[in-house]
Structures are given as C-alpha cells and as structure tokens.
Amino acid sequence: MKYDVIVIGCGMSGILAGIHLKNSGKKFIILEKEKTLGGTWRDNTYPGLTCDVPSHAYTYSFEPNAEWTRVLPPGAEIQQYFEGVFEKYGIAEFAQFDTEIQKSEWKGDAWVLQDQHGKRYEGRVVVAATGVLHHPNYPQIKGLQDFEGDTIHSARWDHSVPLEGKKIAIIGTGSTGVQIVSALASRAKVRHFQRTAQWIFPVENPAFTEEQRAEFRSNRDLLLYLQREPTYLANVERFTEGVLDPNSEQIQEIQKLCQDNLDNSVQNPALRQKLQPNYRAGCKRLIYSPDYYKAIQQPGSELITEGISQIEKNGVRTSDGVLHEVDIIVLATGFKTDRYVRPMDVTGLNSKTLEQAWSDVPTAYKSISVPDFPNFYFMNGPTSPVGNFSLIDTSEMQWGYITQLIERGEQAGVAGLSAKPEALAQYDQDRQQAAKGSVFGSGCSSWYLDKNGVPNTWPWSQSRFRQEMLAPVWQDYTHHQTEVAVA
DSSP states (O other): OEEEEEEEOOSHHHHHHHHHHHHHTOOEEEEOSSSSSOTHHHHOOOTTOBOSSOGGGSSOTTOOOTTOOBSSOBHHHHHHHHHHHHHHTTOGGGEEOSOOEEEEEEOSSSEEEEETTSOEEEEEEEEEOOOSSOSBOOOOOTTGGGOOSEEEEGGGOOTTSOOTTOEEEEEOOSHHHHHHHHHHTTTSEEEEEOSSOOOEEEOOOOBOOHHHHHHHHHOHHHHHHHHTOHHHHHHHHHHHHHTTOTTSHHHHHHHHHHHHHHHHHOOOHHHHHHTOOSSOTTSSOOEEESSHHHHHTSTTOEEEOSOEEEEETTEEEETTSOEEEOSEEEEOOOBOTTOTTTTSEEEOGGGOBHHHHTSSOOOOBTTTBOTTOTTEEESSOTTOOOSSSOHHHHHHHHHHHHHHHHHHHTSTTEEEEEEOHHHHHHHHHHHHHHHHTSGGGSSOOOTTBOTTSOBOSOOSOHHHHHHHTSSOOGGGEEEEEOOOOOO
16 A cells, blocks of 8 residues: 555654544554654653653644643653543544654655555555654673673663662763652652752642642633733743854853752752762753752752772672662663664665765755655654754644645646755754854753764754744755656
C-alpha cells in the first residue's frame, strides 16, 4: 500500500501528526517500534517522575485537560493524557506497533521503508517523530557488570525491585537523578554520586483541589487561558531571550533566585559548598525541584562528590579509596542525544546516506529538513529548541510548517522538497555563532553540546522560532522534479 505520509514514532509528536493528518483526509500510517504509544512518557516510569512544565501548558492546544492533579504533572498522568487523546481522536486505526523501521530509501517520487520483519511500506512523505531522548546512555564505568545487586537505568525502571529501606546509589545529577533522590530519600538510604553540581530553581508543586478541578471541567475558557497563561508565556520569552547573552539581566535574575534557593535551603556549610555550581545558571538545563535540598539533608542521605573509580560486587568505590556498599545502583545517566532516527539506514538522492550527511554532527535546516532527503521531515529533530518550556508547543509550530511543505510537494511536477545545501550552511553558520555566544556555550558540559562542544540547539528566542515556523522561505528549498517519460 502506498501512503501519502508515513509517520515514524507514536509519542507526543507522532500522535499530534496523526490527528492533523486524519483531519486532512490523507492516507497515512504511524509506525511505532515499541508495543505501546507514549515515547518518553512510556519509557520513563521512575519514582518521582515529574514534568517541569506547568500542567496546563503541557497539553495540545486543541485538547486542554481538566484532570491534572498538580501544578507540575506526574509522568503517569502525562502518559494517561496521551493515551486518552489517542483514543478520543481515533488514531488507533492508523497506528501500527512493534514496527521498527530499519531502512528508508528515496526512490525518486516516494520513500520505501522496511521494518524488522522485512515488511515494506511506501510513502510520498516521511515525518520522523522519533524524538531525542529514547536511546538510554549507559556509562562506561569499570566493573559495572561485576555488581551483584540490582542495576537499573532510569529509563528502564524495574518495578519488581523492592526499594524500602535499601541502600541505593544514584549516579547522575540531572533532573532525573534529582527527582529520584527526592522520591526515595524518605524510603531508603540514598547515596547521590555527583560529578557536577546543578543549579536548582525554586518551585512549588501544590495539588489542585477538587474545587479547582471542578471549575476546570465546567469552564473551558479558563482551561484555554491556563494553556496560554500570560505570566508563564512571558517568563518563557524572557528566558529564551536571556540565553543569548550569559550576562543578560534575565540570566543574572535566574542565577540569583537559584543561589538564594541554595543558600536558604542548605544549612551545613560543607554540604552547601559541595552543591555550589561553578558555571552560569542556564548553561545546563535548569532543574526545577521543590524538595531536593530537603531530601539530600535527610539523615539517611549522603552526597558524594569524589569521582567513581570503579564498581565492585558490593558497591561503588570512589577515588579516595572508600567503598560505598549499596544494594541497588540507579543509573540516572540520560540518553544518547545524537541518535534521532538512527540506527535506521536512511538513503536519499544519489545514494547519499544520512550517516554521511551527519558525519560531523546531526543538523537540519531550521530543525526540519536535510539537503538531498526530499520529503523527509523532522519533528523535534536536530537543532530544535530544547529548554524549560513545552515541547508540545514546539511540535505544533513545526507541524504547521511541515504541513505547508507537504502541500507544496503535492503540486504538479514536484516529486519532493528538501532544503538547499547553501541554506543549511548559512543557517548552521548563524546558529553556531549565536550558540557559542549563548549561555549554553558559556563553559559547562551538558547534553546540549555536540561532539565539537557547540550547543546543538536553537539559540534564539521562542518568538523568533514561532515567527520562522509560520511559513517556509521557498527559495531555501530545492523543488525536486518528477521524471517525465519520453515516448
């Protein structure tokens, strides 16, 4: 069967694409490598999992949710939200699970895909909604395989392992590690191994009362207002403007709030010094936590800043020679963030592969299109905005842009569209120059950085991204022509 559009991935972006494609009447299919939908929120089920975007802002614009229980939504509720949307909009009939695409090849007027079972699919357009954070990063620590207790990666949580009263090593101090420490400090003896101190932004996460939720249910206008709540949007814009300059007023303001949070929350001077970052706030992704500082000061908690020398059968040995005996090791070590659609083999024009195109670092023109790969479009792909704001908002902007590319590609005589090499080169030059001078490039190690140490993200304001997603600049795209048969 030949499809108008093939969507790869049934997480947040894939479901969004499916809803719009169904409304458009196009023939499409969503192919998902796992057995269920959900992406990030399916894969991550660790204790304490919480989104750092306010609940009502973390919804599709057309589908507000009255049932959030907290200001910052728990992961399980987000997964439930996507499952509900998937069912409500009747996307199941268009989705196929346990289908991992291994090959994708451009055949002149369409893409031919092949899954792990050898089955082939043909589509004029491919939308890669595979996300960024779906290949767990397992650290290369000597002796990790020798540990005789349970080892759990945060993105592959084993709920059969008992946690109560256990001695638990948590390796990693990003938002995941912080959330796990906060969740387990009252249940277990936590050892948090910190390589780099983090700036923690002070937040509260109160529960919505039943009265508030009843008001949400009865007042759709209120829900729509909360989705675009002016103070939240203004804060997002201020932050995304502020990142352009590490010395900006906005970054200094954020840093002062974080510093005051540390100074006022941690009484022990030695512990406070261990938790003191030595880089600008915002260089790494800000961590929002209402209770980490309280958790790490619990009598059964310990922050360990000596480097890890090796893992042994009974625990973690640090560079000072101390063996920290534990029952469980939790790897809150994140993801391989340069994968995107890989390890899929993608072959475009003139047998050019995506591996060749990305031989240096992954990139895409305005995060959407790669030269010589007609009608292959990314959602939340390379150089997309990442930060402390809603990626749903980003995906909706990107879908509006991709829709216009799809429609343009349906014109008579047009086989497909892809960004011109010179357009991508100019975009990357401008983007890298801005990124190097932004707070993301101000001197820390983070998952934003590519292998060359350059932040591989959108380095400008969100309003600029919104503006650029309104309409493609058509002269920046090659319009590949259909071949005309000669009689």
